[in-house]
Every structure is written in C-alpha cells, then in structure tokens.
Amino acid sequence: MKDKLNLPKLDKDFYLRDVVEVSQDLLGKTFIRKIDQQTLAGTIVEVEAYDAEDEASHSFNGRSERNGVMFEDGGLLYVYFIYGVHYCCNIVTGKANHAAAVLIRAIEPLNHFDILAQNRFNKTFLSDKEKINLTNGPAKICQAYKIGRSDNGTNLNGENIYILDSSKLEKNQIVQTTRIGISRSKELPWRFYIKYNTFVSPKR
DNA sequence: TACTAGATCGGCT
DNA sequence: GCCGATCTAGTAG
Numbered sequence: 297m298k299d300k301l302n303l304p305k306l307d308k309d310f311y312l313r314d315v316v317e318v319s320q321d322l323l324g325k326t327f328i329r330k331i332d333q334q335t336l337a338g339t340i341v342e343v344e345a346y347d348a349e350d351e352a353s354h355s356f357n358g359r360s361e362r363n364g365v366m367f368e369d370g371g372l373l374y375v376y377f378i379y380g381v382h383y384c385c386n387i388v389t390g391k392a393n394h395a396a397a398v399l400i401r402a403i404e405p406l407n408h409f410d411i412l413a414q415n416r417f418n419k420t421f422l423s424d425k426e427k428i429n430l431t432n433g434p435a436k437i438c439q440a441y442k443i444g445r446s447d448n449g450t451n452l453n454g455e456n457i458y459i460l461d462s463s464k465l466e467k468n469q470i471v472q473t474t475r476i477g478i479s480r481s482k483e484l485p486w487r488f489y490i491k492y493n494t495f496v497s498p499k500r
Numbered sequence: 501t502a503c504t505a506g507a508t509c510g511g512c513t
Numbered sequence: 514g515c516c517g518a519t520c521t522a523g524t525a526g
Contacts, residue, residue, distance in 0.1 A: 353518085354518075357512080360511075377509070378510095378518070379509075381508065381519070386518085401518085433519070434519075476518080477517090478518055479517085
C-alpha cells in the first residue's frame with residue numbers, strides 16, 4: 297500500500313495521446329486526491345472516452361465557458377455539474393484545441409474508507425451495499441473524494457489531484473462496451489472497465 | 501427485481 | 514423553455 301503511493305506521477309506526455317488510448321491506459325492506475333491534510337487513494341476501474349468529433353461529447357458544439365478546459369492541453373481535470381445535483385470528473389487528453397476527455401466512472405477505494413463514508417453518507421459504519429456504493433459511479437466519486445466546481449481545470453502535475461503510474465493491464469483484463477447514460481453516439485464502444493471488478497458501476 | 505419520478509441547476513437552442 | 518456523460522427513494526409485482 298505504502299509502496300503503491302510512492303510511484304511517480306503520470307507525466308504530461310501520457311495525457312497528450314489519443315483519448316481512447318489514454319482511457320484504457322488509465323484503468324488500474326492510482327488516483328490521488330489530497331484534501332484536509334489527507335491523501336485519499338483509489339484505483340481507477342471504469343472509464344469512458346469522449347472525443348472531439350463525438351456527438352455525445354460536451355465539446356461537440358464548440359468551445360464555451362463550461363467546456364473550455366477540454367480545449368486545453370491534456371493533463372487537466374474537467375469537472376462539470378449535471379442534473380442540478382451532481383458533479384462528474386474527467387481527465388482532459390490530447391493537444392490543445394483537440395477537445396477530448398476521459399470520464400472517470402468508478403474507483404475502487406484504497407484507503408481512508410471512513411472519510412469517504414463520511415463524505416458520501418455522513419456516517420462511518422456502512423452496510424455491505426453502502427460500501428460498494430461509495431464510489432461505483434461518476435457522481436459518487438466526486439462526492440466521496442470531495443471534487444467540485446473549484447477543482448475544474450486542476451493541473452494533474454500539481455500536488456492537489458494527480459494519478460500515479462503503474463504497469464499497463466493486460467488486454468484480457470479489460471472489458472470494452474458502449475457508453476452509459478447518453479442519447480447520442482450510443483453505438484461507439486468507448487466504455488472500458490476492469491473485468492470482474494466489484495466497483496464497476498451498475499447497469500441502468 | 502423493475503420501473504418511475506423527483507431532485508433542481510445551468511447551458512444552450 | 515428544455516433536457517442532461519446521475520442517483521436515490523418509492524411503489525408494484
């Protein structure tokens with residue numbers, strides 16, 4: 297566990313690549329969120345890619361106040377607010393003006409379960425169902441790890457939020473499917489998750 | 501287990 | 514006005 301947190305950060309070049317490549321390579325990597333003097337860590341277990349020429353992407357209709365971060369160089373956090381209730385968190389990829397990002401859909405917590413539980417359910421003793429429900433969806437992650445509007449645009453080479461490098465998963469550990477919860481470009485197979493992982497989001 | 505509604509903001513036509 | 518890269522609680526079966 298300690299060892300796992302001492303790995304180097306992913307460098308900027310990692311993020312400057314094609315969004316579908318980056319999304320798959322993010323699976324199994326360790327996400328770090330420092331807040332209130334604590335280092336919260338979790339493994340990325342489910343992602344979706346959203347590309348520039350992709351009708352389901354927020355960037356499809358051009359740059360705006362909201363999606364501006366997507367048009368920057370890769371390696372930034374894009375946080376958006378949706379349904380009047382939830383935040384979702386993305387990793388910006390590719391070079392500037394190629395607006396693409398990876399939606400982080402599920403994380404397997406590695407430490408500080410009590411803090412995550414407090415953030416999500418306002419209590420620290422959870423049922424088995426609640427334990428799974430901590431971080432098995434994009435908005436749940438943001439609630440558990442306290443990611444919100446003010447984190448939009450955070451540079452992942454900084455000290456606040458970043459992702460650690462580790463060896464790439466084998467292809468046979470990754471499942472590829474269509475994306476969830478969208479109405480356009482439903483046919484694109486750009487959702488990826490770690491096979492058999494308990495924290496992959498439930499089907500809707 | 502399966503479906504449905506409600507929450508409730510802000511971006512965009 | 515409309516509706517969304519969601520989640521939860523409720524009801525019915």
